[in-house]
Amino acid sequence: MILVTGGAGFIGANFVLDWLSVCNEPVLNVDKLTYAGNLATLKSLQGSEKHIFARVDICDRAALDSLLAEHKPRAVVHFAAESHVDRSIDGPADFVQTNVVGTFTLLEAVRAYWGALPVAEKSAFRMLAVSTDEVFGSLGPQDPQFSETTPYAPNSPYSATKAASDHLVRAYHHTYGLPTLTTNCSNNYGPYHFPEKLIPLMITNALAGKTLPIYGDGQNVRDWLYVTDHCSAIRQVLERGTPGETYNVGGWNEKTNLEVVHTLCDLLDELKPKAEGSYRDQMTFIKDRPGHDRRYAIDARKLERELGWRPAETFETGLKKTVQWYLDNQPWVNDVTSGEYRKWVGQHYA
Known part of the structure; x- marks a missing residue:
């Protein structure tokens, strides 16, 4: 069995579904079920003996100790953030609590559990922490892509707390010998994505006839990674990665936000055309957010060189699958876009 934290969130839930579709090994899924955690994503696993769900906050040390002692996982994959x-x-404050205090609490629980394992099980055990490219800061237009040796320079409270989490994971390997692995990924997209991030927000707003808000001049660049490709990379790192190492996971798809929105609108024009005009007509530029990093880009050659991984999807094939999924799954979208969600979006993008 493996233990997955945050397995009801976007990437975590996709990982659980992907894992159980290709592996015969059960998953203990630990999630607090905040606004972004959604059990409806895991509906297809109801009644499955391979999926055990526990509604637990990773800051709850006693609950973590109890779960580890009862289920005895051979690995932990840490998405919760x-x-x-x-x-x-x-x-x-919520980011400091979950991303820093939560990771510390989980590391302490895992260290105690791992330290008491028999020699063979202790040697085989792994803990993989899933992180982000945002810990590396912002790149200029001509700067080389982020590598595993790029110095950390986080610029937002989110990326600063993820950087702190990464440092703790590294320290627990070097100080205590805990067999940890870290992956730093680029922007994910795909099915079951909570519609506050760029791609699902644009899709849901476009279909609802609302404006498509684009920060600043729309020229901020991100590298885009289809979520199922990310899941396959994590499986590779968990199985064959070297403890103490970090691995960058990227899609080799650098796009400006404006390019992403244009492509989305064109796909919607093709797959669900409006009675008049184009979805591009709904685009609007809004005031940029504070400290908005200009460019992220991932160099994923280490992962390809050492573990043989490359993404299966191009940006175009992955985005078309994503748009089609949202068109085919409007009930899921309607369930997650609650009144509280609408209130937050309305205030934030006013």
């Missing part, structure tokens, strides 16, 4: 930059600007 507050992850939206805009929300971290509005309320950083």
Whole structure:
């Protein structure tokens, strides 16, 4: 069995679904179920003996100790995090609590559990922490992509707390010998994405006839990674990665926000055309957010060189699958876009 934290969130839930579709090994799914955690994403696993769900906060040491002692996982994959930059600007305290205190609490529980394992099980045990490219800061237009040796320079409360989490994971390997692995990924997109991030927000707003808000001049650059590709990379790192090492996971898809929105609008024009005009007509530029990093870009050659991983999807194929998924799953979208969500979006993008 493996233990997954944050397994009801966007990437975590996709990982759980992907894992159980290709592996015969059960998952203990630990999630606090904040606004971004959604059990409806895991509906297809109801009744499955391979999926055990526990509603637990990773800051609850006693609950973690109990779960580890009862289920005896051979690995931990740590997704649980507050992850939206805009929300971290509005309320950083939750990010410090979950991303820093939560990771510390989990590390302490895992260290105690791992330390008491028999020799063979102790040697085989792994803990993989899933992080972000945002810990590296912002790149200029001609700067080389982020590598695993790029110095950390986080610029938002979100990325600062993820950097702190990464440092703790590294320290627990070097100080205590805990067999940790860290992955730093670029922007994910795909099915089951909570519609506060760029791609799902644009899709849901476009279909609802609302404006498509674009920060600043729309020229901020991100590298885009289809979520199922990310899941396959994590499986590779968990299985074959070297303890103490970090691995960058990227999609080799640098796009400006404006390019992303244009491509999304064109896909919607093709797949669900409006009665008149184009979805591009709904685009509007809004005041940029504070400290908005200009460019992120991931160099994922280490992962390809050492573990043989490359993304299967191009940006175009992955984005078309994503748009089609949202068109086919409007009930899921309607369930997660509650009144509280609408209130937050309305205030934030006013």
